[in-house]
Amino acid sequence: MNGMAWLAASALLAVVPVGVLAVLVLGGALALLPAVAGGLVVLAAAMLAAALAQRDLGRLHAALDRVEASGQVDGADPRLPPLAALSRRIARIARARTRRAEELSAALGASEAIIERLPDPLIALDAARAAGRANAAARAAFGADVPAVLRHPLLREAIDRAWQERVAQTAELALPVPVARTLQATVIPFETRLPDGTQALVVLSDRTRERAVEQMRADFVTNASHELRTPLASLMGFVETLRGPAADDPPAQQRFLGIMAEQAARMARLIDDLLSLSRIELSEHSPPAERIELGALVGRVLASFEVRLGERRQRLAVEIAPKLPAVIADADQMAQVLTNLVDNAMKYGREGGTVSVSLQPAANGVVLSVRDDGPGIARIHLSRLTERFYRVDKARSRGAGGTGLGLAIVKHIVNRHRGRLLIESEEGQGAHFSVFLPTSLDA
Template sequence: MRGISFFQTIQAKLIIIYVLLILIAMQLIGVYFIRTLETYFKTDFIASRTGQAQLLAQYAETYLAESQDNKNGEPKKSYTDLNDIVNKLFAISKAEIQIIDANGVVLTSSLSTNQSVVGSKNTQTEVVKALQGIKDNQRMFTDLDGVRKIIIARPIGSGVKVYGAVYIIASMEDVYDTMKQISQIFISGTLIALVLTALLGVILSGTITRPIQEITRQATKVAEGRFDEQVRVLGKDEIGQLGSTFNFMTERLKEALSLNEEEKEKLASILSNMNDGLIAADEHGRVIVINRRAKQILQVNEEASRGMYLTALLGVTPDLLRPAEGGGDKTAMLRLFQEDEEGPLYVRATFTAIHGKTQGGAGTIVMLQDVTGMEKLEQSRREFVANVSHELRTPLTTIKSYLEALEDGAMEEPQLAGKFVGVARNETDRMIRLVTDLLQLSRLDSKQAIISKESTIVEDMLEEAADRFSFQLEQRSIEVEIEVDPQVEDLMLDRDRIDQVLDNLVSNAIKYTPDGGHIRIHAGCRDKALEISVQDNGIGIPKKDLERIFERFYRVDKARSRSMGGTGLGLSIAREIVKAHGGSIQLESELGVGTKVTFTLPYQQEVSAG
């Protein structure tokens, strides 16, 4: 027997497995640990800087309030005092602090090298938002020197009036340097662990491979016909049991030939009772054996089928059996119609020739497999791929045509070029919405979407949903009526996802309701569940389309829906979200009268945190 190299031995494979297991475990732990620390350090850093900005805003409010309120006289406190407070009490390492008045003019800067900005306007987006009274303004970025920084802007003013803003731009390099040091320590520990694991693997694998090598030598002797020697059994572990089993196998090897006929009978019994259908025919094509599953698929009894020609039983032509008689397998797809089934039954039939001891065929074996479920799944997959391909091809074709037009000279005309770029941007946004909807459906289908429920006031939720479309409603003179029954109570639900359902239903109602129309949003209780309906007096949906309205990519008016930016997935997503809450959704519509979509959400008893 030829020798094998060390890297092809089980010992080497065991060592590699040990090392890989430790490496993977350390990497997983390290990624989780480092990510957690990074999140903690970033959160702590941002919270600290935000707190300093808030405290500084409170100090600066008195200066700016007196400066802006005393229009006729001098302020009691000068900006010089404010500059001293900023530089002495609120100085932050590797950070610049600016105090900005209500007009966006920089009053003071803590960075001595950047005093030239005092008196000029700060037009940063965060500052503009802060001067508008928006409190949460922060942004992380990397400057031209590769330094990662964060911008925080807070409005100055405890009341309605905003006197100015506090603007902080701080370096986050200390946080990332700390994370880098922790990563280096972890890598060093990982390397030490791998070395120790490799040494331990060499020792442990040797205790396993040596007995296996002895069994291999004995197996070679048995293959050569020497049955007088046995493997030494040194223990009762798995290797010892393998040695004992090998010895027992050697003793029973001669007896195996006498059990050949018995094994054949067992095999025949298995073939007769297996889950796939099995039909055996003789050389004339007459059925001689048919198992239970085949009778169920073909809906025949054994007495009637025994002796029938195989072609008559399966409804196939004799030509289908000829390739099997020639020695090769032949597969055909049969469509069977049964009385208790709505659609056809798809059965894959595999024909295999049986060869006797003499030349020529001795019969045919037919294996029947019910692939109805697979066929339906494949059909759904083909439809889904076709729909996705069509939805992506249309905007891509549009983008390509406009880009080619720009390339051919339209770019030289600013007005026309702007129009083409706008169309390309709209088509790109449409593709992004499509992919986002597909990802959300995928998460909902695979039960990976997280449903975070919270107590929600139903009336507030409905009013906010209507407010989000106030501009479109006012523009098209559509009246919205919100009705909430008195018995409706607060409900535990995922507010963001239910808002998405409401937005989709209200948006559809607006799209397909003529100008001056009416939309009614109603909430009530039925069977211990909250029932919410969105009804419009729009164009309605034909009856033939109602059964498929919740299918993915299905549109009643494909051209109009696509022109309005729809992806055909809105109602599908709404249904999956409602189902994830344990509810149901249904649609009623009459062409020319209007549409009513109703979904229910079960009430759940809130568990006390006690």
């Protein structure tokens, strides 16, 4: 086929179907007019539905944004029933999530409160072993010095061991400032790091009191045996002398026996004082119940000192205020307090001096005071005077037959009475001991 024929044939082939199609479309369009109209309605409805759906979806998104931003669940109110159902479901889930978040934050708040109020200092350590948060007790104990505590060599070692061995480690730290303290530190490592970055905890508990009590107990045994050993050694020495060198020397025997009797009496007094101290300590938690008039008691006790006054040419000046209220006290123990204080005032006071005893009313109580005009006590000793066996001048006290327990007994009796003991003195100015006793134990 040549080129022209080919072109003609192609044109014919193209024209015929277009013509047929045009006839068909025109005819069909006329026939389908109702269907097209129906289709347009459907299309319009679909477009409306799509627009509604879009608006509802927009509201749902906005509602979800609010949930995300503030947990606030409010009605998106979609019009379309399926979206309305979806919206209700979303609201339900959002409410449950808010509730859960509130529960979680309440639980977290409770844990925080517990940690914060723990009486022992607690410090969290991060993975770099640096201090994280510290509870109120830690802040109160160390303030800004928490990192300094963590640098204590013994605590550092315990932290290193905890990191290596992955089990809790302890160390006992002696902190010299601001006040001397003994702390027991426990380092507790966590197997996995906590969400806030905590890798381990350091808990510090104050053992100052326990250590002091242990030390006191040890000192007490040492002191008590030492106090007993001295007269005992002297007794044994005299026994040897009486058996040997003084066997045929009756005047020396008499002299030695006198000293021996004195030493034995000293040992007996020491044992009596120790026993009475431990009895008072045992009853210290239960205060006395009787009401007594101190005026009469003071008179009776002082009468027993009359004889001794002459020994060192001393004078007693007594001043008892009229109409004193009765105090809650144990009469025997109050007599012991006054005896011990007047005994000291006479023993350590000035020869030829005056011992003044007074009984005066005070707010909610009565003050019993014993004052002397002797050499007094240097300030550095004042806080330790009531310790057992503490004596300013050991030789002088022993020479006067003292055991060093008199003021310790006074202090424990006053404690049991819920009273207060005040010691005021300056060297060369005499000493003033005053005991406040309450008229009722409620104050």
